[in-house]
Amino acid sequence: MERRAVRLRITGIVQGVGYRYWAERRARELGVDGWVRNCPDGSVELLAIGGEIEVERMVDACRGGPPAATVQLVQTLAADDDGTVGFQARA
Template identity: 85%
Template structure:
């Protein structure tokens, strides 16, 4: 199975609402590798690595986010597989 990587930049009310924790759980449920972190500008950045179907499901899920989030935009960018195993939140 071919692994592909995407980098997401999620903007809106996405910090201080459990978005990273939620994204980590979503990615783990989809068996994705990668990471999620808060950015200084108030956005959330996420690297997801896995099969095409799981990546599309993750992108769709990120457009909604957890209940307390208000997602304005999810930018999807091509990315390189950095070799991350598992999925975790980064500081």
């Protein structure tokens, strides 16, 4: 199966609301590899790698996020598959 990779920049109220841990659980449910981390500017950055359908489902899920989040914008950029296996929240 060919893997697709996208990098997301998620803005709004997305730090301090469990977004990284929610993304980690959701990615594992979908079978998506990659990582998620908080950025100094208050946004969240996420790399999603997997099949076309699974990655699109992850992108769609990120537009809502966990219940305590208020997502304003999800920017989606093509990315390189960095070979990550599994999905993890990074510091």
